[in-house]
Amino acid sequence: MGHVYQKRNIPILFNRLISLTAQYGYTVALNIILAKVSVNAVLFLWCTKVLGSLLSLPANHQASRLQNKKWLLIGLELAKAVIFIALPLLIHQMTLFLGVLLIEMMSDVFNGNLMALIPKVVDRPNLTQFNAAITSVGSVAYFLGPLLVGLLQKQPATFLFDSYGGITVIGALTLLRLPAIRFEDQASRPCQFSLMKHFFKMIRRLLSVDGLLAFLVIYLLLDNMGTGMDSFEVLFVTKVVGITSAQYAFSLSFLAVAFLLTSTILATVRLRVKNITGFQVGGVIYITYAIGLVASRNFWMVLFSYALLALGAVLMGTMLDNLIQIGLNDRDRLQLLMLEGVFSNILAAVTVFSLGLFQNIGFGIKPVYIGLVSVTIIGYVGIEIVRIFNRNQSKESSKN
Numbered sequence: 001m002g003h004v005y006q007k008r009n010i011p012i013l014f015n016r017l018i019s020l021t022a023q024y025g026y027t028v029a030l031n032i033i034l035a036k037v038s039v040n041a042v043l044f045l046w047c048t049k050v051l052g053s054l055l056s057l058p059a060n061h062q063a064s065r066l067q068n069k070k071w072l073l074i075g076l077e078l079a080k081a082v083i084f085i086a087l088p089l090l091i092h093q094m095t096l097f098l099g100v101l102l103i104e105m106m107s108d109v110f111n112g113n114l115m116a117l118i119p120k121v122v123d124r125p126n127l128t129q130f131n132a133a134i135t136s137v138g139s140v141a142y143f144l145g146p147l148l149v150g151l152l153q154k155q156p157a158t159f160l161f162d163s164y165g166g167i168t169v170i171g172a173l174t175l176l177r178l179p180a181i182r183f184e185d186q187a188s189r190p191c192q193f194s195l196m197k198h199f200f201k202m203i204r205r206l207l208s209v210d211g212l213l214a215f216l217v218i219y220l221l222l223d224n225m226g227t228g229m230d231s232f233e234v235l236f237v238t239k240v241v242g243i244t245s246a247q248y249a250f251s252l253s254f255l256a257v258a259f260l261l262t263s264t265i266l267a268t269v270r271l272r273v274k275n276i277t278g279f280q281v282g283g284v285i286y287i288t289y290a291i292g293l294v295a296s297r298n299f300w301m302v303l304f305s306y307a308l309l310a311l312g313a314v315l316m317g318t319m320l321d322n323l324i325q326i327g328l329n330d331r332d333r334l335q336l337l338m339l340e341g342v343f344s345n346i347l348a349a350v351t352v353f354s355l356g357l358f359q360n361i362g363f364g365i366k367p368v369y370i371g372l373v374s375v376t377i378i379g380y381v382g383i384e385i386v387r388i389f390n391r392n393q394s395k396e397s398s399k400n
């Protein structure tokens with residue numbers, strides 16, 4: 001068994017640190033700029049992002065014709081850098097949203113292909129540590145990207161987006177150190193793309209891997225719950241819990257550090273647990289975070305719930321990545337990662353809209369939170385019951 005970090009996979013970590021810094025920073029900067037234009041502009045930005053995720057599926061279908069994934073990834077990064085640089089020129093034009101649409105499409109295609117090729121450059125026993133390392137550098141980038149927005153806020157928008165474009169180019173150059181990577185079974189692919197065909201084919205493929213479909217749906221449910229709570233979190237913790245804005249800002253910094261520490265520990269320590277067990281433990285911890293946040297009465301309870309959030313999210317996400325990377329072949333792995341991103345974004349958009357609607361018709365934020373957490377827990381328990389029942393039925397059938 002080789003070392004976790006080798007010459008053939010280290011470029012991925014450098015790329016994630018550099019490029020995600022630009023990606024997170026661009027998102028924050030664009031939201032700030034559009035918020036000054038109008039609320040509808042921010043809403044349209046969200047809709048554009050969801051549409052970009054949907055269009056990333058047929059875009060990836062076409063991009064898969066390029067067999068060498070190394071050059072596909074580099075090309076996507078360079079194209080994204082060009083659009084970053086062009087965005088300030090489009091701020092007061094509708095073509096701005098076309099640029100955002102293209103960025104979202106390319107980002108989803110890039111992320112799907114990158115995560116799908118990791119088993120090509122990382123030995124199977126080392127996947128947990130490497131996937132955790134990606135989360136770790138992502139946490140650092142999540143801190144650095146918005147920080148640049150704050151440091152450069154007095155500079156013209158052109159300078160800021162030029163900086164993000166330059167950073168993305170550097171991220172693309174780090175990928176030159178990757179070996180040539182090809183997926184094994186993409187030589188003969190149909191020319192016509194069908195979302196429903198891909199969806200049902202993927203469902204059949206997931207059912208062939210023990211528990212993978214159930215765990216994927218559970219992950220989408222829990223992640224969606226977290227997204228919904230995060231969308232109105234500032235209102236909840238300041239209006240209901242009663243902490244100050246300064247305390248909330250500190251709690252977000254605490255959360256970033258908690259994510260960094262958790263992912264760093266997983267990246268450096270080899271866990272002696274099965275991926276399924278690790279996922280289940282992470283899921284339970286994540287649910288405990290949600291219950292803890294809703295029940296919070298003071299600043300310290302909020303911090304405790306955030307610590308659970310970081311531990312549960314990192315553990316659950318890392319173990320699911322392992323299950324996908326080990327259980328599926330190259331083509332299925334890529335398609336699943338793309339579909340996961342699309343459904344996650346659509347589900348998040350519907351949930352955030354619904355939570356806002358309930359508040360507009362008179363429900364308080366706390367009852368809305370309780371409803372969201374309750375529905376999620378019911379879904380989680382129901383899926384686990386069905387999974388255990390099906391597993392026991394399979395065992396009985398095999399005995400007979």
